[in-house]
Amino acid sequence: LIGTRSLTTEIPGIDKLEAEAKDNIRQGIKAYDALQKIRAAKPATSGETSQDVATTEARSSFEDIGHQLGYALLLKRYVNDPRQATEEQIAQAARDTIPHVPTLFWSFRIMVGLGMFFILLTTVFFWLSARRQLDRYPLLLRVAVFAIPLPWVAIELGWVVAEFGRQPWIIEGVLPTAAAVSNLGAGTVLLTILGFAALYTVLIVIEMTLMIKAIRKGPDPDEKPEAKLISENLVPAAE
Numbered sequence: 619l620i621g622t623r624s625l626t627t628e629i630p631g632i633d634k635l636e637a638e639a640k641d642n643i644r645q646g647i648k649a650y651d652a653l654q655k656i657r658a659a660k661p662a663t664s665g666e667t668s669q670d671v672a673t674t675e676a677r678s679s680f681e682d683i684g685h686q687l688g689y690a691l692l693l694k695r696y697v698n699d700p701r702q703a704t705e706e707q708i709a710q711a712a713r714d715t716i717p718h719v720p721t722l723f724w725s726f727r728i729m730v731g732l733g734m735f736f737i738l739l740t741t742v743f744f745w746l747s748a749r750r751q752l753d754r755y756p757l758l759l760r761v762a763v764f765a766i767p768l769p770w771v772a773i774e775l776g777w778v779v780a781e782f783g784r785q786p787w788i789i790e791g792v793l794p795t796a797a798a799v800s801n802l803g804a805g806t807v808l809l810t811i812l813g814f815a816a817l818y819t820v821l822i823v824i825e826m827t828l829m830i831k832a833i834r835k836g837p838d839p840d841e842k843p844e845a846k847l848i849s850e851n852l853v854p855a856a857e
């Protein structure tokens with residue numbers, strides 16, 4: 619249901635996906651070859667030559683299988699010209715299309731488990747709060763406090779599911795990550811990370827200072843929320 623929005627579509631197993639990737643890589647190599655031929659073709663001069671015929675063939679071949687080109691680019695990690703790839707390199711590139719299974723298995727399940735836990739926790743608290751019984755279960759209040767950072771954990775794991783799960787692609791079947799890395803130097807990237815770290819450190823210090831201040835101050839003992847609502851005519855006063 620999650621993968622295909624359908625209850626009947628077959629979900630291929632990993633071995634099958636790997637075999638399909640191998641076929642796609644072979645087609646991709648042909649597309650790469652056609653593209654190189656088109657690129658190498660000289661601008662047309664008068665009269666049709668044998669080279670024109672070859673280019674026309676390459677063009678029609680590229681129109682058929684050009685969408686598989688991305689698979690040939692997967693080989694670029696191992697060989698400069700995908701047409702020179704050995705059988706072993708093709709097999710390796712096909713294996714690369716399967717991300718590390720345990721990482722995905724667990725990050726997805728922990729994220730979903732946390733999601734279910736949040737639904738349960740919210741339901742319980744809604745129920746107790748509606749019946750004004752929140753203060754009867756101090757253990758639950760403790761659980762609630764310890765649950766505060768968990769959505770963050772779920773978000774990070776969701777991000778792992780989405781980003782790690784689509785490797786080795788930036789755009790699935792079209793553009794491999796290895797072909798899309800930017801050419802920024804390590805120094806530039808380091809500088810950006812340090813900038814972010816500094817900015818967010820300042821923000822967390824401000825946030826924490828404000829929070830601690832508010833907690834130290836504590837609630838105003840004279841302030842009764844219900845009295846305020848009544849005074850603002852938002853709820854009728856009790857008889």
Ligand code: HEM
Pocket residue numbers: 620729730731732733734736769770772773774775776777779780781
């Ligand atoms: C309740 C059960 C949940 C289910 C069934 C679920 C399902 C999914 C799925 C299928 C994806 C992958 C989407 C994709 O890229 O194709 C995903 C990604 C993600 N999930 Fe969950 N999730 C659940 C709970 C949560 C919770 C509780 C959080 C955070 C509080 C969360 C945060 C995320 C994030 C941040 C992503 C990455 C989105 C992106 O970058 O595209 N998920 N989730």
